Amino acid sequence: MRRLVNRGLQMLLLATSIILIVAGCSSEGKVDGKLNITTTTGMIADIAKEVGGPYVHVIALMGSGIDPHLYQVSQGDIRKLDNADIIFYNGLHLEGKMVNMFEKLEKKKTTVAVSSALDPSQLMKDEGQGEDAYDPHIWFDVKMWMSAVEVVKNTLIEKDNLNKLYYEQQAAAYLEKLTDLDHYIHQQVKLIPEQQRILVTAHDAFGYFGRAYGITVTGLQGMNTMAEFGSRDISTLRDFLVENQIKAVFVESSVSPKAMESVIDGARILKHDVSLGGELFSDAMGEEGTPEGTYIGMVKHNIDTLVNALR
Structure with a gap:
């Protein structure tokens, strides 16, 4: 009888473990309760870290000194993209050699260009490169880069609505810092x-x-x-x-x-x-x-x- 009880307890523990493992591998793909985020550039990764805080795990494909115009995707990068719950990229053909990949990934998972909220009238043309060719270096106008913060915030909320208030508060605090940065640049230029x-x-x-x-x-x-x-x-x-x-x-x-x-x-x-x-x-x-x-x-x-x- 005792053997049957022990065996029943073991089966219960095994079933509980399986349920926990499955819960940890939900459709959101969270690891330790965090969203896996893969970005192309460090500038985008910085936004994701600032807004997401302890609720995200962020990896940037391109580190210091890397030219995104010429970047070639590695096998390791493909794994990072596959494991991501959210992929953020700049867009505007900054990551020129990766455009087709992002178009395919958009059909499978949340893949977002942080430049997507900008109106074309705000963008500078890349003359001689086609009608829809724009300058992708939007982060050098701090006010324009603030729109990327909003895109990241809204995407995180859409994916993880339970932490909506945190993401909103973090984004607001970061935007305030960026407002101060914009003012600092204007003062220094003088x-x-x-x-x-x-x-x-x-x-x-x-x-x-x-x-x-x-x-x-x-x-x-x-x-x-x-x-x-x-x-x-x-x-x-x-x-x-x-x-x-x-x-x-x-x-x-x-x-x-x-x-x-x-x-x-x-x-x-x-x-x-x-x-x-x-x-x-x-x-x-x-x-x-x-x-x-x-x-x-x-x-x-x-x-x-x-x-x-x-x-």
């Missing part, structure tokens, strides 16, 4: 003499930044680093530096500095001394665990570097 408010970089990633904060922006390459450039582009930019008496140019953390070094050397041959103003973060943030490894820290680094070099 420290640069108007005639010196010219930003020259390796590729044209800072168009929204220039439009929002009153800075003229020009790059050696176009908006996409897949675009080719040659000796004529280098000489044209060199002449621009000389004619406008620009005293500093900038390299980017995710783009090779060699081309910009050639531009500087060319200007010196024409007796115009151009210094390297510093390294800016363009398509990727800094190393995780550093101030520049967050969106706010990255943007502050950029504006501080710019002001120190041009004022």
